[in-house]
Amino acid sequence: MTSSLKVNAMFCSSILARKLFLGLMVVPLLLGCTGTEVPDDLTDETITLALNWYPDSQHGGFYAAEHFGFFQDEGLQVQIEPGGPGAPVVQNVALGRVAFGVGNADQILLAREQQIPLVALMASMQNSPRCLMVHQESGITSFEQLKGIKLALGAGKSFAKFLSQDGVLKDVQVVPYTGSVAPFLADTQFGQQAYVFSEPYVVEQRGAHPVCLMVSDLGFNPYSSILFTNEELLQEKPEVVAKIVRAVRRGWLAYLNDPEPVNQKIQKDNPEMNLEALSYGAKAIADLCLPAGLxxxxxxxxxxxxxxxxxxxxxxxxxxxxxxxxxxxxSLQFLQPLETSP
Known part of the structure; x- marks a missing residue:
């Protein structure tokens, strides 16, 4: 497998999303039997933070909190647990197997709909990185021009359902998203779902000229890379939650200011991700984390x-x-303005 295809594999999350949805159906049953618990790892002074995917730039702030010692400044020992396809982050946090997880805002509300007591604590990205990726050669530069192409979308995705209801997809042929950029590379009249920090880099390395249409521009804009926990832990250990949130927020500021040393740490945990891809991703998410005016x-x-x-x-x-x-x-209780350097 070539390096660019390996990088592509890191970002193909549709399988994870489908398995996560199925997992949400099971968690309420388990909670009914066992109840939510405060994770045992807190009593052992080691806190687990579970990522929603393989480590990459969308997790930069969490790794920066570790790399620059912000967790240690709070008197905490934190273990970052990489994710991957099928990683049961929602389930494990809900059941108290790990203390904190990373996900997106729509996932939190979908979990709540299933009576899963998750609570979002902070949003790493104010604006969603979700986009539709098309070829420059197609002449498409806006959603209004999205016509006459095949478009690969994951079945059941909340953003895809929004696009369908909004009428954006009426003039395209929607086909299943396979998690691969190969169909995109083979046909300039083919588009697909993507994250702006990932797939565009992959296809550029293979000679394509992608254009990204940001779904947030249509008004569907869930917070992304959210830090969340379960309700019971929040109620019983608010001081720990406050420390974690503060350290991670400091981590994001540090990562956006100087991502390169943190990217080296991320690559150690995810050797398939090269440093150039991580640098591309860090630049792509900078304005999503700190948009103009924030x-x-x-x-x-x-x-x-x-x-x-x-x-x-x-x-x-x-x-x-x-x-x-x-x-x-x-919960907004831990989001007071941080003290920052001038």
Missing amino acids: AKAEIGTMTDARWDDLKQQLTEIELVSKDLSPDQSY
């Missing part, structure tokens, strides 16, 4: 309005019920 001291922030909007959108595409209250799905 002060550095506000890194990781969330708002009630954004969560309310997302809940309404998921209700409209029939993924959550109208009775679901998003209030318990997140």
Whole structure:
């Protein structure tokens, strides 16, 4: 397998999403039998933070908190647990097997719909990295021009259901997303779902000229790379939660300022990811983490309005019920402005 294809494999998360959805069906049953528990690892002074995928730039702030000693500054010993296809992050956090996990805002609300007591604590990315990737040769530069091509999308994805309801897909032929960029590379009239920090780099290395249409520009914009925990841990160990959140927020500021030493650590945990790809990713997510108008001291922030909007959108595409209250799905209590250097 070539290096670029190996990098591509790191980003193919559709299989993970399908397995995660199936897992969400099972967790409420397990919770009903066992109840949620505060993870044992907290009593042993080692806290596990479970990633939602193989380590890459979307996890840079978590690794920076470790690399620069911010966890240690808080008196914490944190173990970062890499993810991968089928990694049961939601299930393990819900059941108290690990203390903290990484995911996206729509996943948290989908879990809450299934009575899984997860709570989002901070949002690494204010704007979603989700995009539709098309060829420059297609002449498509906007969603209004999205016509006459094949478009690979993952079945059941919340963003795909939103696009369908919004009418964006009416003039394209939707085909199953296989997790590979090979069909894209073979046909300039082919597009696919992507993350702006990943697949564009892969196809550029193979000679393609991608154009990324950001789904957030249409208004569907779930917070991404969220740090979350379970409700019981939040209630019983708020001081630990506060320390973790503070360290990770500092980590994100450090990573955005100087990603290269952290990327070397990420590569050690994920040797299939080369440093050039990680550098590309760090640059791509910088404006997603700190968009124009957001002060550095506000890194990781969330708002009630954004969560309310997302809940309404998921209700409209029939993924959550109208009775679901998003209030318990997140906590803003640890998001006071950080002290930052001038």
